[in-house]
Amino acid sequence: MKILVAVKRVIDYNVQIRVKEDGSGVVTDNVKMSTNPPDDNAIEEAVKIKESGKATEIIAVTVGEEKAQETVRKALAVGADRGIHVKVDGTIEPLAVSKILKKIVEKENPDLVFMGKQAIDDDCNQTGQMLAAHLNWPQATFASKIEVNDKSLQVTREVDEGLETIEVNTPAIITCDLRLNEPRYASLPNIMKAKKKPIEQINASDLGVDTNPRIEHIKIEEPPKRKAGIKVASVEELVQKLKNEAKVI
Amino acid sequence: MSVLLIAEHNNKEVKPFTLNAITAASQIDQDLHVLLIGSKADDVAKSLSEVPLVKKVLHIDHEIYENYIAENYTAAILKHADKYSHIICSANTFGKNLMPRVAALLDISQVSDIIKVISPDTFLRPIYAGNAFATVKSNDEKKCVTIRPTSFEAAETTGGSAEIEKLDAADQSENTKFINREEIKSDRPELGTARIVISGGRGLQSGENFKLITDVADKLNAAIGASRAAVDAGYITNEHQVGQTGKVVVPDLYIAVGISGAIQHLAGMKESKVIVAINKDGEAPIFSVADYGLEADLFEALPQFLEELNKLNTIQK
Numbered sequence: 001m002k003i004l005v006a007v008k009r010v011i012d013y014n015v016q017i018r019v020k021e022d023g024s025g026v027v028t029d030n031v032k033m034s035t036n037p038p039d040d041n042a043i044e045e046a047v048k049i050k051e052s053g054k055a056t057e058i059i060a061v062t063v064g065e066e067k068a069q070e071t072v073r074k075a076l077a078v079g080a081d082r083g084i085h086v087k088v089d090g091t092i093e094p095l096a097v098s099k100i101l102k103k104i105v106e107k108e109n110p111d112l113v114f115m116g117k118q119a120i121d122d123d124c125n126q127t128g129q130m131l132a133a134h135l136n137w138p139q140a141t142f143a144s145k146i147e148v149n150d151k152s153l154q155v156t157r158e159v160d161e162g163l164e165t166i167e168v169n170t171p172a173i174i175t176c177d178l179r180l181n182e183p184r185y186a187s188l189p190n191i192m193k194a195k196k197k198p199i200e201q202i203n204a205s206d207l208g209v210d211t212n213p214r215i216e217h218i219k220i221e222e223p224p225k226r227k228a229g230i231k232v233a234s235v236e237e238l239v240q241k242l243k244n245e246a247k248v249i
Numbered sequence: 250m251s252v253l254l255i256a257e258h259n260n261k262e263v264k265p266f267t268l269n270a271i272t273a274a275s276q277i278d279q280d281l282h283v284l285l286i287g288s289k290a291d292d293v294a295k296s297l298s299e300v301p302l303v304k305k306v307l308h309i310d311h312e313i314y315e316n317y318i319a320e321n322y323t324a325a326i327l328k329h330a331d332k333y334s335h336i337i338c339s340a341n342t343f344g345k346n347l348m349p350r351v352a353a354l355l356d357i358s359q360v361s362d363i364i365k366v367i368s369p370d371t372f373l374r375p376i377y378a379g380n381a382f383a384t385v386k387s388n389d390e391k392k393c394v395t396i397r398p399t400s401f402e403a404a405e406t407t408g409g410s411a412e413i414e415k416l417d418a419a420d421q422s423e424n425t426k427f428i429n430r431e432e433i434k435s436d437r438p439e440l441g442t443a444r445i446v447i448s449g450g451r452g453l454q455s456g457e458n459f460k461l462i463t464d465v466a467d468k469l470n471a472a473i474g475a476s477r478a479a480v481d482a483g484y485i486t487n488e489h490q491v492g493q494t495g496k497v498v499v500p501d502l503y504i505a506v507g508i509s510g511a512i513q514h515l516a517g518m519k520e521s522k523v524i525v526a527i528n529k530d531g532e533a534p535i536f537s538v539a540d541y542g543l544e545a546d547l548f549e550a551l552p553q554f555l556e557e558l559n560k561l562n563t564i565q566k
Contacts, residue, residue: 013493016512017380026381037494094349095358120493123376124361129319129349138424139319141346154428159342160441162488165428166318172424178494179487214358218371219384226519229540231531235553238525238543243561246523246540248445248502249469 001055001148001170003046004110005080006101007039007062007071010121023219035071038116040183041176045146046114047079048181054148055112057081061104063097065089069199076194077186083197084108088204088211094122096211098130103207105135110171112153117142117175128175138168144179250334251280251304255326256297257343260290260315263297265442266339266398268406273396274337275302275404276366282307282333286325288315294413301409311418316430317343320422323350328419330355333391334369340395341441352393359393360385364400378493378516399441399499399520433488440472440489445502448474448491448518449484452507452528452547456484461551462506468558474498474518476508492517507547510535527551 011017011026012034018027035043049055060075061084062068072083086100105113118125132139140146140155144163147154157164158177186194204211232238242249254274257264275281282305283297294308309325330336336351338344340362352359364382365373371386372394387394440446447469449462459473466473474491475484491498493516503521508514510526510533518524519538526539529546536542543550 011377013513017377019381026377093358095353095356098353121377123374123378124359125345126349126352126359126361129346130353133323133350133353138422139346139350140425141319142342157342159430162431162433164430167426167428169424214387214389215360216386216388217383218386220376221382221384223375223379223382226524226538226540229524229536229538229542231536231542231544235543235545235550235557238541239554239557239561241541242502242523242525246502248523249558249561 001112002057002059002108002110003049003055003112003114004059004061004105004108005042005046005075006113006115006127007043007060007075008036008116008119009033009062009064009068009071010036010119013037013120019220019222023221025217025220033067033070035074036116036119038118038176038178039071041178041180042114042116043075043078043080044181044183045176049148050079059084059108059110061086061101063088063092063100063204072199073194074186076197077191078184081197083199084202085199086202086204086207091213092211093213093215094124094126094130095214096209097127098134099209100204100207101127101131102134103209105131112170113173115175117177128173132173135173138172139175140166140168140172141175142177143174144177146174146180250278251282251332252278252335252337253330253333254281254283255322255336255338255344255347256283256285256293257339258285258287258290258293260287261292263293264343265403266341268300268403269398269401270337270339270396271300271302271404272401273363273366274335277335277337277369277394280304284326284329285309286314286322288312296406298411298413299407299409300404300411302404303409303411305411306413307416308413309416309418313418313421316427318422318425318427319347319350320425321419322347323354324419324422326351327354329416335392335394337394337396339398341398344395348393348395355391355393357389357391357393358387359395360387361395362397363394364397378513379519380512380516399497437466438470438472440474440491440496440498443472443498443500445469445471445504446474446491446498446500446518446521447471447504447506448476448508449479449506450476450508451478451482453479453484459485461547465504465551465555465558468555476511476514478511505535505539506551508535509533510538
């Protein structure tokens with residue numbers, strides 16, 4: 001079994017976002033970038049499946065600018081066998097990413113495609129489902145537990161009401177929740193070894209996919225600030241304020 | 250052109266977030282049709298037809314729709330989506346799973362999780378977990394939009410009498426099978442919809458100490474939340490987690506106890522109407538979003554808080 005894992009480079013989740021004054025976006029210069037957190041879970045799960053003997057090869061793929069390669073390199077350091085970097089500059093929407101990934105899937109013929117359920121930058125939560133649609137494959141989104149069988153997977157999904165379990169036949173797309181596993185850290189020897197693993201570079205323009213954005217970002221702004229609150233001196237005062245001023249109890 | 254809203258339901262009743270999405274959809278275009286895909290869901294069709302904002306209910310009834318499978322729903326939606334300018338649903342796990350599959354097959358770049366309708370093609374949506382707001386304009390001819398339910402009031406549910414039209418089912422997917430659903434049952438209000446939420450953080454120091462939170466929650470009829478730190482430390486199970494990677498809550502009253510206020514937690518609660526923070530560290534970032542901050546040791550403050558609440562006889566259940 002062959003597994004393709006898609007990863008995205010985003011602003012690190014511990015960084016406090018700053019909005020550019022001209023409203024054109026958020027500041028990314030000199031800001032720490034990392035792999036999108038649930039994409040780490042996707043890689044981890046693929047590596048675990050390979051370690052259990054049920055997969056033979058893991059390919060990590062990313063779509064993005066030159067530096068996006070770092071996320072592929074990191075995936076190689078935790079256990080992916082080889083990488084693909086589809087190069088594209090500027091904003092790229094999930095719809096276009098899903099079309100690019102479709103081309104990669106057609107080239108590589110994986111049995112499974114894993115990725116994070118959502119990227120923490122644009123918060124779109126679309127790419128996996130869109131790729132499944134283009135390929136007419138089944139989708140199991142927000143996976144928190146995966147059981148690999150011969151020609152199918154049993155996937156437990158995090159849904160509003162609790163947990164839902166579905167069975168999907170392979171080939172299938174799985175989007176991963178943070179609860180799926182605990183991603184490992186890359187060891188130094190593995191980071192060194194990863195430097196020798198191959199990363200194929202492909203230009204998005206060579207894939208014949210239209211990557212022009214369909215959505216115009218008119219303005220990016222800071223969310224409205226909450227008005228400054230007050231400190232209360234005692235529990236009694238707190239309860240009185242909640243009852244008489246805020247009127248919420 | 251009209252807008253088509255996809256209803257979420259359990260074949261017996263409409264899920265509450267669909268009512269919030271109806272309000273948003275009606276702000277895009279008043280000619281709002283609701284598509285109900287289900288099995289033996291006549292009661293749901295009837296209750297949707299009574300929602301005054303709904304102009305028409307389209308009802309597809311077939312046993313293959315007994316459980317919600319995105320592949321089957323997508324096929325049904327595509328069969329009937331032609332004459333609509335917008336396809337809309339709530340941005341909860343139901344809509345997040347479904348809408349991109351529909352959008353991709355219509356070759357539409359979806360607008361996810363909007364919090365405001367500015368015009369029929371322009372919307373406000375949070376990005377970076379609510380740390381920035383983006384005004385976006387969709388240039389696709391037809392639009393797929395998901396709605397953040399907590400940003401719109403729920404629609405009125407009585408007084409309407411929309412026509413119900415029966416439509417044909419689509420083909421069933423062979424490759425996805427529903428196995429089961431474990432719903433977490435609790436006597437408490439659900440975290441996502443509770444009027445009051447009280448959350449504990451690492452300051453609680455142990456799972457046993459969460460009893461202090463539970464006691465106050467019982468008194469206030471509140472849902473119980475937690476920070477990621479408390480969940481990671483094993484004090485409480487992860488369905489209680491509030492934050493960027495947990496649930497986003499917008500209650501009338503949010504009480505954060507022993508929570509420092511990491512960016513990731515603030516993203517899940519800072520839209521709450523009134524925020525209370527109880528923390529012994531006066532410099533904790535949680536105080537920057539709190540309407541009422543109490544700098545105190547929670548182990549003394551929580552029992553006192555309960556005592557003071559017991560003195561009041563006006564707690565709304």
